[in-house]
Amino acid sequence: MGRGNCHGQENWHGKFHGFGCRMTAGREAVITVLQGTKDHLSADEIFIKARRINPDVGLTTVYRTLERLSEMGEVHSLDSGDKRARFELANNEKGHHHHLVCTKCNRMIDYDDFIDDEVKLLQESEKKLSKKYDFTINSHLIQFYGICDNCK
Amino acid sequence: MGRGNCHGQENWHGKFHGFGCRMTAGREAVITVLQGTKDHLSADEIFIKARRINPDVGLTTVYRTLERLSEMGEVHSLDSGDKRARFELANNEKGHHHHLVCTKCNRMIDYDDFIDDEVKLLQESEKKLSKKYDFTINSHLIQFYGICDNCK
DNA sequence: CTTTTTATTGAAAATCATTTTCACTAAATG
DNA sequence: CATTTAGTGAAAATGATTTTCAATAAAAAG
Incomplete structure (x- = not known):
């Protein structure tokens, strides 16, 4: 099976670190939600799903995390025509x-x-x-x- | 100079009428503003300019007129990335x-x-x-x- | 022309996604 | 351990857009 290098896990801790940011439980929950969907979720929808992973996450943290990830180029913010923004991982299996x-x-x-x-x-x-x-x-x-x- | 047909004025009264709507002073002011700019104005900016033409126009009317015109296909609503929508005439000299x-x-x-x-x-x-x-x-x-x- | 119906209005209140404030906690650093 | 700095949730603030509401004006009906 070749070298056991790629364990399918991206190094999010390192990515955040590169931006002077820390990897936290809240951020991890948001990322897990984004990785686990093919839909284009709103902040609110991400919040609800993230709470199932970690009930302590607040909506504010979801917004802040999404903004951070957007700045880092890891998330795209989409405009679907209704008022709220929708989000998808920039580097997902979709290409x-x-x-x-x-x-x-x-x-x-x-x-x-x-x-x-x-x-x-x-x-x-x-x-x-x-x-x-x-x-x-x-x-x-x-x-x-x-x-x-x-x-x- | 040929037949004195096209007087450069579109028949807005008729267009509104076709949608069961009336041409009013407020709507006329909004349209005049849209016709008089090459920029992509926000509702608020249109409101301010429309007030110079007709000080009685309210912001609500500006929003309602823009929505009506959008439904009629006469106005395009644009997303410039800031929060507010921007508007331009659908059938303008720009093509x-x-x-x-x-x-x-x-x-x-x-x-x-x-x-x-x-x-x-x-x-x-x-x-x-x-x-x-x-x-x-x-x-x-x-x-x-x-x-x-x-x-x- | 008068009555009746229907569209339109502005102001104020409501909505709703997103941001900011604030006091507090936790991680990193010395 | 002490200090600095990032991150947090809850609540308040923001700001564009919508809705409500009572009043008006145009059009249609008689």
Whole structure:
């Protein structure tokens, strides 16, 4: 089985440490929730699930952890069209993907079909646009809006 | 100079009427503000400008008008990354365009360079995705995030 | 024109996700 | 151990947006 190196556990303690932060029980609960779902959860939903893991976690800590992780580039904050933000791990087994967003139920569906072409085109656009507008591009967003199968 | 047909004034009264709504002074002020700017204004900013046209307009009316116009497809609500929504006329002289969004000052820069390719690709993606996911796509969003020239 | 219905209004109150404050605890460091 | 610094939950604050409500105005009906 080769070298017993990768134990499937990311070194979150080390990651936080690199940002002058500590790994705590609350943060661990939040990360565990994010790792354990394929959905795009709101802070409130994450809070509820995190409480099942560790009943001492407060909503404030959930918000603070999500913000920290976003700053660290480990979490993406998503806009599903309802008021609240939704979150997903940046480096998850899903890999790079885009979203279909249902404007009726606000569900977000991941897709990674065909996105190679999308990404390639975006990179070309990025190059031209950043030059023309003297704008340093760090990331992009592609989303399609419509009605999902459940809502038809 | 040809037939004196198009007087550059859209028939807003008729548009509202088609939706069982009335054209009012407040709504007219909001529309005038939207027509008179190239920026992406928040409800609050629109309110302030609308008050200069008609001091009787209330903030509530501004919100209600923007919502109505959005439902009518005449206004697009934009997410610039700060909390508040920003608005632009759907059918303005700008034509179809996408946005560069500055993550520092939240400025939104319109661009319509190169978007023909973007739109063409998106249409292909739409066709494939709507089939695969049984998802009726009504609109798309492309945005690039980064730092604008002012903020460098 | 008068009555009746229906859309619209502004102000104030309510909502609700997110942030901040604050006093306290726990980890790291000397 | 002592000190500094990060992290905490609860409660209060914030701020954009919505809702409520009583009053008004336009349109439709008679």
